Amino acid sequence: MIKENKEYSSFRDPAGYIFYKDDKIYRKINKCYFKEYDHFIKSGLYDELKNSNLIVKHQEIKKTKDYILLEVEKIPFISYPYEWCFEAYKQAALLTLKITKIALKYGMILKDATAYNIQFINTNPILIDTLSFKFYKEEPWLAYGQFTRHFIAPLALMYYVDYHLNILLKNYIDGIPLDVAVNILGRRGGFFSKQHIKWQNKMILKHNEDGKTNLKQININKKTVLNILTMLEININKLKYKYSNSEWLDYYHNTNYDNNSSISKKNIINSYLENINFKREDFCYDLGANDGKYSRLLKLKCQNIIALDIDINVTNKNYEEANLNNEPILPLVFDLNNPSPSIGFANNERLSLEKRGKSQLMLALALIHHLSISNNLSFDMIAKYFANLTKYLIIEFIPKDDSQVQILLKTREDIFKDYNEENFINIFSKYFKIIKKDKIKNSKRILYLMVKI
Amino acid sequence: MYFDPGTGSIIIQLILGFIAGFGAFFVAFRTKIKSFFSRKKNNKNDKRK
Structure with missing residues (x-):
């Protein structure tokens, strides 16, 4: 008998439930639903839905007089x-x-x-x-x-x-x-x-x-x-989406990247990707993905790129573009300063991001200054949270004299004495092993490839 | 909560069904008229050939 790790949110349906075992997903169908299930399969409804990729695929692995056991296709990343x-x-x-x-x-x-x-x-x-x-x-x-x-x-x-x-x-x-x-x-x-x-x-x-x-x-x-x-x-x-002017929609036209530094950044990231292996079902995060410019670098390696951004306009645009070009990207709206909580009965039905499994790789590009300076988060808080989310991390450090950081400091008192590269390295090293470090050409910014300890 | 939201959601479908039925009839009617005229046009085009 298989020991069942039952999905908490399955409690509503008397017809059956989901459970997990050895990284696989199973669905147990109770006797009270046999007639419906039988018709669902034999009528051809399941085949039509399956052949058009409208329903999750399954394989019947056991049938007794009390239950039917299905092994269900795994969805790489659960979103809400x-x-x-x-x-x-x-x-x-x-x-x-x-x-x-x-x-x-x-x-x-x-x-x-x-x-x-x-x-x-x-x-x-x-x-x-x-x-x-x-x-x-x-x-x-x-x-x-x-x-x-x-x-x-x-x-x-x-x-x-x-x-x-x-x-x-x-x-x-x-x-x-x-x-x-x-x-x-x-x-x-x-x-x-x-x-x-x-x-x-x-x-x-x-x-x-x-x-x-x-x-x-x-x-x-x-x-x-x-x-x-x-x-x-x-x-x-x-109902067609109406785009409004947003701070981030034209972001890449307003940054201090010139063409050379942008190419250099892409080349470095591509070279880092050579060091990481991806399985078919692995997923990656791109935090602060904007329109997905850098998420798309992961396309050849990862089949499930989760592009998270706080801005609804860029996320919608990214979704439309990825959908049009059939790209392996799922853009989602996400506020890193206030991530999705676990909700439902006993806070166990819909899970927070960190409980939904670890990503193989996470990109955190041009992000750290927003977390540290705009939201006063310490490097330790950031590194600790990131270590809960991912195995590999590609992160960009932006020094204080970078013009974008200076913009953030324009309206704030500079209370960020610890915001420097030395501290950044020391604190991230508590959670990650630094594998590579490269300076982006024509810029003061530095990229790091790290792996969780 | 003691009240049952289900009944209202079912009864409303009578009204929606009426509106949707009217819509469907209108769409079918429009398609028929369109196809009637396009057939006429096609016939004319055929004659010109």
Whole structure:
């Protein structure tokens, strides 16, 4: 019998659960879900979804009278909806609708529509819950309420109010409550929000004590559900990201890098990459990735580059570009000064970054001065956190007399006496072994390749 | 929480279904008209040949 290290967040579904063993992922399906699972496989629904890369792949490895055991394809990096940029969020919503429509062809429908069931492999969304399907009888879509809280409300708030607003999901783990969304939207939101959020909220309040009595009279058939799904697809597709001026959007035009130093920096990083081996499922972080200029250097070596940046505009742009060119990059919105916490019951359902596994390599380029000088973090705090995130580290040290650091110091008192290269080396050496060090040409900056001790 | 948010989310689908049904009908109607005119155009083009 396999000793099970059960996934904490699997507790909601009586149909089965996920567990981990020897770096592999398994799904155990309980007897109560056998009929649905059988139809899901034999009807051809699974094959259609699998062949179009819409669902996570699995292999049946054991079948008893009480359970079925599947080995499930590993997703290299788990991300959460409060880290997705707008375009990624939109693609996740569209995938959920697409899968629901396909399932209807085979007499099934999605019984859950939570955003946590969608993960990204690079920029491609994929459904990770094989047990999300139930038989469809001529009835309304029971997961529509959840779809609204998890997808429509975040998208509408992002699009009509502010693109940052999916951060509300860090607080509301089962999607944004519709009354909250209504209050934030006010008169904004167009007809799209009116139908799905404002009217639905009214209906919820009106019928909150009806129980199941009213439901029998509701006459909704498959054609109606399909029409609603198509209308949602059309409406969501119409929400196109509007770029605003942001500090970081034109960053590389405003830095003190000339062409030579930029080439030198790229060459050094490329030479460092020769020292590191990557497996297919390894992932890399690029912290403060901006538009992904340097993340793209990792493309030949690493199949899963996680490009993290605080700026929503550059992240969205990076996502669109990576998606267009089919690059192995997943850009995510991420504030290093306040990283995603672990959330959910007992803070165990959705994990903080450091609990989601270690990256093989992390790039921290042109970043240390922002952490140390803008946010007063000591080198020790930074090095310790980085050591929790990665095995290899490529980090750029920017001395105090660099013009970008001088800009940061313009409006601050220089209380950063310890900000010098000697201290940097001493303190990072507590956590990392320095393998290489190179000066970037035509600049005062220095690159380091380190490996965790 | 004692109240049930599910019922309202289901009943609203009656209204949405009506709107979406109207939309679908409109789209189908528009496609038919478009294809009717494009067929006419094509016929004309054919005659010119």
